[in-house]
Amino acid sequence: MRYLPLSDADRAEMLRTIGAPSVDSLFVDVPDAARLAGPIDGLPDHASEMAVERQLSALARTNLAAGEAPFFLGCGAYKHHVPASVDHLIQRGEFLTSYTPYQPEIAQGTLQALFEFQTQVARLYGCDVANASMYDGSTACWEAIGMARRITRRTKALLSNGLHPHYVSVAETMARFTGDMLVTGRPELSPEGDGAALLAAIDGETSCVVVQYPDILGRIADMSELAERAHAQGALLIAVVTEPVALGALRSPGEMGADIVVGEGQSLGVGLNFGGPYVGLFATREKYVRQMPGRLAGETTDAAGKRGFVLTLSTREQHIRREKATSNICTNSGLCALAFTIHMTLLGEKGLRDLALLNHARAVAAAERLAKVPGVELVNDSFFNEFTLRLPREARPVVRTMAADGVLGGVSLGRLYPGADALANGLVVAVTEMVTEEDISTLAVALEEALK
Template sequence: MRYLPLTETDRSAMLEKIGASDIDALFADVPAEALQKTPIAGLPLHASEMAVERHMKRLAAQNLSAADAPFFLGAGAYRHHVPATVDHIIQRGEFLTAYTPYQPEIAQGTLQVLFEFQTQVARMFGTDIANASMYDGSTACWEAIAMAGRITKKSRAVIGAIHPHYLATSQTMARFTGDTLVPVTPVLSADAGEDAVIAEIDETTSAVVVQYPDILGRIPDLQKIADAAHEKGALLITVVTEPVALGLLESPGSLGSDVVVGEGQSLGVGLNFGGPYLGLFGAREKYTRQMPGRLCGETVDADGKRGFVLTLSTREQHIRREKATSNICTNSGLCALAFSIHMTLLGGEGLGKLAAINHARAAHAAKRLGAIKGVELVNTGGFFNEFTLRLPGHDAREIAFRLTKRGILGGVSMGRLFPDHDEMGEGLLVCVTETVSDEDIGLFADALEEELA
């Protein structure tokens, strides 16, 4: 892409066209307290390239990365082994793009990959259809809520024990749409809280949103919630932050979910310091035209040969903005390709085996950690590869911090995710994948026991 700088005349003409007095007028909606009015203290106004590189390397050296320590973090971002084949293929010239193609005649390979990606997601989720991916899991969650509102003509969504960041994203968007979100705060209990969620459903409810497994690692009864939601004319939206779990668990679609969304990072995509990630979105076929994002379809050309096209693309770039089903449905094309390659390498049987390994490792760790004096295992009713420990009388966030000083990334504090709920401060969410060894579990258990003594 060429760099084409604007002249002052260009800028003035653009501002005059849109009716803005100056550049600052474009930021009028940003709260004044959020604007940086002076240079950042301690940051030099300029430095040489070499000096900046040295400084950044010194800062980076302070990090404790996933590859350098026993790693038990999860909560929506998971460390799995990504086969070298994935990186090898996505770096091929015909694939190395982060975006969806708009000229099908020169992008048949990419379109076919997206078509196959949709098939894999739909089969995994148990839905009739899936789109060509979205920005990430949290924005996909909001898009599902907005979609439910369009379908039911209602604007009240009941939110179960989903990741607080997904809830926060949805709350941000709901400010501008008038939707009412009713969160049901989870408690540190083996009970997945289905009854508390069902109690909030009424005739004005557009959707019920639950996570599977939930933020504490519990596995809710989706069919029970689906029946209650459908009785009141609401949709069930299921959020899956760890798709590897679906190698063992029944698919949400088969349990009554109308829309299934999630984060695809754990297959083919590394942790990447928080992104880019990959939003997954599936739904029942009757809701196809209300689904955000894009759908790749199979067709035949003028010569009768098989081909692929963008079949539906109801976003603001293609139709009138007010008619768009989404304004934040960016397709993470390269991440979708990585997901699809990893899924193809695994196959259905391989995904099941990977899931079984994850669960077995997690069950071993839960037994070892739960036996420590002063530790209570919350998930007595079952879990996949994440479970929550209660540390009575201790701030789990402080314990997790002290574990990092020992070179162990020992879980995510519930107090960090739920700072306004004191009881959650004793909870420590632990994730165990196939990358965790027996030695890692032993080091974690010994360190935790010493910290609690």
């Protein structure tokens, strides 16, 4: 039975109220290529439940799952081992059903878990305080830019060419409604990033400089000088970390002077999940905490002197002073944040460092092996677990050929930067602890065959 509470007259009145000529006009921002002109080809108008199950199962069998092939995809989403205990614990009823603590006095366990999550993120990022998570890394990146605008009262943000293009796209979408001017470009297939250009571009109109660490090509740069130059001009430095495992081996952005550190937490505790849900991480200096979006769980004592937890900060749009809200993100990625916390707790500091070193060692072995393939050149001078290769021809068809042979060999830069001929031969390869020596050998053979 369909539930359609609105009549044609109701819909017409709603459209008149908002000034839209039709329902279709509400979707003008969706590209024509992504919109259906009619029913999906090949699907019947109706079918039995059993027939639908059979058809969808057949469609699902055409996928190549991450666990069924040598897997070298990365660029912001990474295949790490998630201990079985993580899924076991987050599916306990008290965790799975406790979504968001609107009434803190009856959600002490949830608040405590968020408090521990915040502590882990703050220590990982080298910052004073972290919030109770965001939707994902890209929205956290935009929220950081908006936070910098509120603090500096400026609207020009410098985005490093090495920032993930999807993060840039999200920021550009939101900036259309805020008036922020985003200055960015495309990376070059070279060992050096655009640090020198960013240093030269910082001026008295700059609100923030946004730098990915490691960047989209896997390159690692010291941000200390950028932080000093930004601060000298009254601007903030925002660091974006899409691979949190890297911070088990690298200096934290906060140590290098970053004012706001954001990123994606998917690598720890959260599976690839076909692209989501993920968990955005957000941390900053204590002096900026009032401008931080999202929510902050804090520790206190009750009237009897017992330890307790409260919502220390919750500047969201549905609260009383909604006009002063710092964000329109309504909640945190609670269950994913809990998975992150459980995985981090199981690892501990030493475990995270060991995991990071294992990732780096496997990546070094892969880079050395792949650089021996005829015509292939390693772009990076430095990297953590992700690096870029320059192939002798366009990478996209090479990736497709390897995938057809059962090897997920990396992400082509032509896919991330369509139309950028200078990047078309670039292939970004990610290597985690899940990759074996046999996988590396299989990739090298598949790459050499695909290039013939």
